[in-house]
Amino acid sequence: MPPPPASGEAAEAEAETERFSEQVDVCIVGAGPAGLSAAIRIRQLAIAQNKEIRVFVVEKGAEVGSHIISGNVLEPGPLWELFPDWKERNAPLIQKATTDKMYFLTESSAIPIPHPPQMHNRGNYIVSLNDVVRWLGEQAEELGVEIYPSFAGAEILYHPDGSVKGVATGDMGIAKNGTRKDSFEPGMEIHAKVTLFAEGAHGSLTKKLIRKFDLRKHSSPQTYGLGLKEVWKLDPAKHQPGLVMHAIGWPMSYDTYGGSFMYHGAENTCHVGLVVGLDYKNPYIRPYSEFQRMKHHPVFAKYLEGGELQSYGARTLNEGGLQSIPKLTVPGAALLGCAAGFLNVPKIKGTHNAMRSGMIVAEEIMKAASREDAADAATWDVAGYEDAIKQSSIWKELHQVRNVRPSFNTRLGLFGGVAWSGLDTLLLRGHAPFTFRHDTPDYAMTEEASKHTPIEYPKPDGKLSFALLDNVARTGTGHEEDQPVHLRLKQGQGPHLTNSLPRFAGIENKFCPAGVYEYVDDSANPGQQRFQINASNCIHCKTCDIKDPNQNIDWTVPEGGGGPKYVGL
Numbered sequence: 001m002p003p004p005p006a007s008g009e010a011a012e013a014e015a016e017t018e019r020f021s022e023q024v025d026v027c028i029v030g031a032g033p034a035g036l037s038a039a040i041r042i043r044q045l046a047i048a049q050n051k052e053i054r055v056f057v058v059e060k061g062a063e064v065g066s067h068i069i070s071g072n073v074l075e076p077g078p079l080w081e082l083f084p085d086w087k088e089r090n091a092p093l094i095q096k097a098t099t100d101k102m103y104f105l106t107e108s109s110a111i112p113i114p115h116p117p118q119m120h121n122r123g124n125y126i127v128s129l130n131d132v133v134r135w136l137g138e139q140a141e142e143l144g145v146e147i148y149p150s151f152a153g154a155e156i157l158y159h160p161d162g163s164v165k166g167v168a169t170g171d172m173g174i175a176k177n178g179t180r181k182d183s184f185e186p187g188m189e190i191h192a193k194v195t196l197f198a199e200g201a202h203g204s205l206t207k208k209l210i211r212k213f214d215l216r217k218h219s220s221p222q223t224y225g226l227g228l229k230e231v232w233k234l235d236p237a238k239h240q241p242g243l244v245m246h247a248i249g250w251p252m253s254y255d256t257y258g259g260s261f262m263y264h265g266a267e268n269t270c271h272v273g274l275v276v277g278l279d280y281k282n283p284y285i286r287p288y289s290e291f292q293r294m295k296h297h298p299v300f301a302k303y304l305e306g307g308e309l310q311s312y313g314a315r316t317l318n319e320g321g322l323q324s325i326p327k328l329t330v331p332g333a334a335l336l337g338c339a340a341g342f343l344n345v346p347k348i349k350g351t352h353n354a355m356r357s358g359m360i361v362a363e364e365i366m367k368a369a370s371r372e373d374a375a376d377a378a379t380w381d382v383a384g385y386e387d388a389i390k391q392s393s394i395w396k397e398l399h400q401v402r403n404v405r406p407s408f409n410t411r412l413g414l415f416g417g418v419a420w421s422g423l424d425t426l427l428l429r430g431h432a433p434f435t436f437r438h439d440t441p442d443y444a445m446t447e448e449a450s451k452h453t454p455i456e457y458p459k460p461d462g463k464l465s466f467a468l469l470d471n472v473a474r475t476g477t478g479h480e481e482d483q484p485v486h487l488r489l490k491q492g493q494g495p496h497l498t499n500s501l502p503r504f505a506g507i508e509n510k511f512c513p514a515g516v517y518e519y520v521d522d523s524a525n526p527g528q529q530r531f532q533i534n535a536s537n538c539i540h541c542k543t544c545d546i547k548d549p550n551q552n553i554d555w556t557v558p559e560g561g562g563g564p565k566y567v568g569l
Helices: 009-017 032-049 077-082 131-141 204-212 285-296 298-304 351-369 383-390 391-399 407-408 413-427 467-474 494-504 544-549
Strands: 019-031 056-058 099-103 110-112 144-149 153-158 164-169 172-174 180-185 191-199 223-231 245-247 258-264 269-277 308-318 333-334 487-489 517-521 529-533 553-555
Touching: 009 204, 019 164, 032 056, 032 077, 032 131, 032 351, 056 191, 077 351, 131 467, 144 333, 153 191, 191 204, 191 351, 204 333, 223 285, 258 298, 269 285, 269 298, 308 544, 351 383, 351 391, 383 391, 413 494, 494 529, 544 553
Parallel strands: 019 056, 019 191, 056 144, 099 245, 191 333
Antiparallel strands: 099 110, 153 164, 164 191, 172 180, 223 269, 223 308, 245 258, 258 269, 487 553, 517 529
């Protein structure tokens, strides 16, 4: 719930508080691949053109990279363009992808199937995106980019004419009851000529900007998948460096979109995970439990047995593709990377497009900075960024695969999607004379529990599968306990108790991959339940904000520095 308004001395103190403000040229919200690539390219161009462009990056994670999670098989083209000498700079790209395999899984067998041409990975690298982003942060700082981890962008600021002025970071040291603690520090305002939103999928500020300017007026709603991932150290005898394996089918039902992966990286490291489309219908599905039982399939177990689990994490990702890309600019601001939705679902890659979008917007910013009135302008016009994206490789590759993900929403489900995807990618090459649209948001796809049978999941064995809270401990997640709950209920608990619990089997305690939501006995009202939010468990995946059938949960940023501290993911 939002904190109650302060009263008395607290209210008077708040009224007297003035936030410190900083004037910069470019403010970037999010130190991920898109934001850092934009920052790097701006500074590279500024240095080459002998211009002084101040670039300021705010990042809610405690460190650059600590909130980053991805598969990740990296297509290195944009990295080559940013740093042709990336090898000499010791970029953490070590293991090349050497072997591609794809399977259709039944409960006990793995049937080899051909994979689309987009999924060929020769020339790509199996990486920890954590490590790559940390390295990008180091390169950015060497170029003069100012990066501030533990500063969470909490509010968008506007000029009187409605253009974006910048962002404000969240206050620190606010107690749960809304009063100030002795440690209180007001947030700061960053005023910029251009603000770039690079928060990743379903960012807390990005969603507000999209609503305010109706940026989806001419596009489909974004659809999402929940990606769950673990990193293992394998028995060296079972490790196959460079192996890239994907699978569809089990454990997902025929009408649930999803897929699994296993990537063998360097030094006996293995990345294994499952992506579940959040448009699933059955409210009894527990994505985390599906992932845990998936690892018992022989195709995965033969590698994982005898290995050691190192880390766990989860994050939502965009799946809407071309049809779901919103308008990309408003006066004073632009969307890039996964905030815009540039993931190529059939390719199962988005990092290269995120980086490239940052580089493209950097070119537009430098054009604006070169205009005669640039020094006096309140905002720089980067409207040309949208056209530049549409002329880029990003748009071309997303157009070619635009019909693949929506095809799985036909009546034929998985089998219809597989059949169409094969036809489209292998024969039509994306040149179908029509475009599929999927205009139902993920939360509205959920069906009532009465239409489905509860799912009995096997208990974790502690060897291949693990209890949820044990894995949450592996995320390194931490939040200041005495702070307002950042998972805010717009209408209180009512919609969850009167709708979610009876109609959707309490779906919140099933879709969350971190055990944040529970229905527990209400001691104040015997025989009734209450909706409990364990906010300190939150790993910032954003699933709740997307899948809640009531659309009552508003994911906002906690104090800067809170959340997971991912390593190796």
